[in-house]
Amino acid sequence: MIAECDSSPVYLGVDFSTQQLKVIAVDDALQVVYQDCVTFDKDLPEYGTKCGVHIHDDNLTVTSPVLMWVKALDMILEKMKSKGFDFSHVKALSGTGQQHGSVYWQKGAEHLLKNLSSDFPLHHLLKYCFAIKDSPIWMDSSTSVECRSLEEAVGGPQSLADITGSRAYERFTGSQIAKIYKKCPDEYQQTERISLVSSFAASLFLGSYAAIDYSDGSGMNLMNIYEKTWSQACLNACATDLGRKLGELTPSSAVLGCISSYYVQRYGFPSDCRIVAFTGDNPASLAGMRLKEGDIAVSLGTSDTIFLWIQDPTPTVEGHIFCNPVDSQAYMALICYKNGSLTRERIRNDCTSASWEEFSKALKANDAGNLGNLGFYFDVMEITPPAVGVHRFNGQNVKVPEFPPDVEVRALIEGQFLAKRIHAEKLGYKILPETRILATGGASSNKDILQVLADVFGAPVYTIDIANSACLGCAYRAKHGLLAVTGSSFSDVIKQAKEPKLIARPAPGVEQIYRPLLKRYEQLEEKVVGEFVQ
Numbered sequence: 001m002i003a004e005c006d007s008s009p010v011y012l013g014v015d016f017s018t019q020q021l022k023v024i025a026v027d028d029a030l031q032v033v034y035q036d037c038v039t040f041d042k043d044l045p046e047y048g049t050k051c052g053v054h055i056h057d058d059n060l061t062v063t064s065p066v067l068m069w070v071k072a073l074d075m076i077l078e079k080m081k082s083k084g085f086d087f088s089h090v091k092a093l094s095g096t097g098q099q100h101g102s103v104y105w106q107k108g109a110e111h112l113l114k115n116l117s118s119d120f121p122l123h124h125l126l127k128y129c130f131a132i133k134d135s136p137i138w139m140d141s142s143t144s145v146e147c148r149s150l151e152e153a154v155g156g157p158q159s160l161a162d163i164t165g166s167r168a169y170e171r172f173t174g175s176q177i178a179k180i181y182k183k184c185p186d187e188y189q190q191t192e193r194i195s196l197v198s199s200f201a202a203s204l205f206l207g208s209y210a211a212i213d214y215s216d217g218s219g220m221n222l223m224n225i226y227e228k229t230w231s232q233a234c235l236n237a238c239a240t241d242l243g244r245k246l247g248e249l250t251p252s253s254a255v256l257g258c259i260s261s262y263y264v265q266r267y268g269f270p271s272d273c274r275i276v277a278f279t280g281d282n283p284a285s286l287a288g289m290r291l292k293e294g295d296i297a298v299s300l301g302t303s304d305t306i307f308l309w310i311q312d313p314t315p316t317v318e319g320h321i322f323c324n325p326v327d328s329q330a331y332m333a334l335i336c337y338k339n340g341s342l343t344r345e346r347i348r349n350d351c352t353s354a355s356w357e358e359f360s361k362a363l364k365a366n367d368a369g370n371l372g373n374l375g376f377y378f379d380v381m382e383i384t385p386p387a388v389g390v391h392r393f394n395g396q397n398v399k400v401p402e403f404p405p406d407v408e409v410r411a412l413i414e415g416q417f418l419a420k421r422i423h424a425e426k427l428g429y430k431i432l433p434e435t436r437i438l439a440t441g442g443a444s445s446n447k448d449i450l451q452v453l454a455d456v457f458g459a460p461v462y463t464i465d466i467a468n469s470a471c472l473g474c475a476y477r478a479k480h481g482l483l484a485v486t487g488s489s490f491s492d493v494i495k496q497a498k499e500p501k502l503i504a505r506p507a508p509g510v511e512q513i514y515r516p517l518l519k520r521y522e523q524l525e526e527k528v529v530g531e532f533v534q
């Protein structure tokens with residue numbers, strides 16, 4: 001699809017996600033006029049990633065090459081140009097990135113960013129700009145030691161949650177920085193700025209260092225989520241001189257400035273195209289799905305997440321509280337699951353002929369409740385609950401070594417959604433008659449998976465036309481950022497956008513099947529975690 005060649009404004013959203021760089025353009029009425037993506041493994045094979053990442057030999061350290069992200073940006077802009085996308089209509093641009101990942105800019109990098117020659121692609125110009133070439137990302141779980149010392153420094157896990165919205169988590173940026181500070185002191189010394197993936201991406205467009213926004217900043221274990229400032233105690237516990245290297249924080253809807261002249265000269269963006277603060281992918285999804293208080297979002301991407309809009313947060317040692325990306329007075333609660341799409345793909349490949357159609361057939365081969373068979377599929381160390389391995393139980397709660405393929409497929413999907421409902425209810429979420437489940441992410445294009453989601457939650461499931469709500473949310477946020485200065489709220493700005501549409505209703509009678517299963521699953525989860533702890 002090519003943007004129309006009239007003078008109507010266009011707003012751009014970009015998403016630096018785990019496996020792809022995606023872009024969406026919307027017109028003034030917020031209708032999608034262009035979409036594109038670059039897939040890291042397929043389009044940038046020279047970086048040797050699998051699903052966008054490198055898993056290191058210890059199986060705990062997970063990184064992505066920062067220059068791969070830069071080259072992906074060159075590639076997608078060139079693709080847009082060659083398809084005739086008219087950049088001159090882009091009034092504002094915003095973006096998002098996988099949360100928690102960090103980028104380490106080498107001393108002198110900002111000078112280079114400010115003086116980019118439009119004759120060359122970015123990945124040539126920025127080749128020597130990074131003190132750490134492989135950025136730690138959200139899948140990393142190598143920082144348990146750093147987590148425990150961060151919690152101790154502020155009085156324990158609950159105290160850290162009371163300040164930052166979360167107890168210490170291995171993937172959160174504070175512990176990742178602490179590890180680099182300890183293990184790579186020279187590189188840390190050489191670093192003049194540390195960005196999140198989101199603010200790194202914003203910096204590329206801005207041509208100078210972009211501030212970290214409040215919402216993505218909440219995923220670092222370093223920010224006071226009430227005062228929206230760095231917590232000096234947390235900074236001190238992670239590394240020296242950290243406040244200076246992180247720079248200022250900014251509201252998520254702030255206009256950071258105009259686009260760098262590099263993009264004006266090379267691609268024809270207007271010189272007054274505004275860059276609106278970039279944020280994390282889950283906060284951006286909240287914006288893209290038009291999530292309201294009372295809804296629950298279920299994102300089925302590389303990671304699975306559930307999130308809610310909340311007004312008065314009470315952080316606990318389970319789940320996370322982030323600042324809300326579209327309302328500075330509000331918050332969002334989130335739980336993240338590492339074993340999301342990649343585990344579904346693994347089971348699809350093991351149990352079917354590697355096709356989603358076959359996977360759906362297998363899913364539908366057994367009735368709701370799967371004859372009492374339940375399973376836990378943690379191919380990698382899970383976050384909630386902290387456990388690993390595959391654990392299968394028959395209807396008598398006896399552990400069994402395997403299930404037939406179609407039972408395995410249903411056990412995976414039912415298990416993933418039973419866990420999400422149990423954890424959401426533990427966070428205080430109540431399913432009411434008016435509850436809407438908003439589904440997004442790659443697997444939300446699969447209606448049979450969404451039917452199980454509706455059945456397990458006993459609530460209707462809605463989706464938006466675009467599976468990538470994070471990217472769409474940023475196109476909306478770009479327009480909102482431009483109008484926010486005149487006092488417009490996000491909900492005013494997105495009134496014209498398409499409402500989510502109903503995809504699945506709970507089948508009659510499933511409530512009676514899942515109620516006892518929820519209880520059993522919860523008890524078995526405790527058993528599985530207990531085995532792991534011993």
Ligand code: ADP
Nearest residue numbers: 017018019020301302341345356441442443446
């Ligand atoms: P991310 O934004 O984290 O990079 P996406 O939200 O784009 O990821 O989701 C990518 C995942 O979507 C793939 O890994 C794939 O397993 C999953 N996916 C794509 N199509 C389907 C489908 N029809 N059924 C189930 N899963 C799917």
Ligand code: XUL
Nearest residue numbers: 098099138281303305336
């Ligand atoms: C959220 C999380 C993941 C990443 C990648 O806490 O770690 O959802 O944002 O999508």
